Amino acid sequence: MPDICKRTGLPRSTIYRLIKEGTFPKQIKLSERTAVWSESSITDWIEEKKAGAS
Numbered sequence: 836m837p838d839i840c841k842r843t844g845l846p847r848s849t850i851y852r853l854i855k856e857g858t859f860p861k862q863i864k865l866s867e868r869t870a871v872w873s874e875s876s877i878t879d880w881i882e883e884k885k886a887g888a889s
Contacts, residue, residue, distance in 0.1 A: 860877060
């Protein structure tokens with residue numbers, strides 16, 4: 836999660852809110868307390884946001 840926050844510039848709470856809204860890539864659960872994101876899904880999401888801002 837710290838890496839995702841750093842890459843997106845978003846706080847943890849916003850990321851979880853966006854996941855709940857269906858507007859941020861869902862995490863992949865590796866175990867009960869461990870989740871990861873596909874690097875490509877985060878990169879794609881960032882690129883979509885950049886394209887929509889212009």
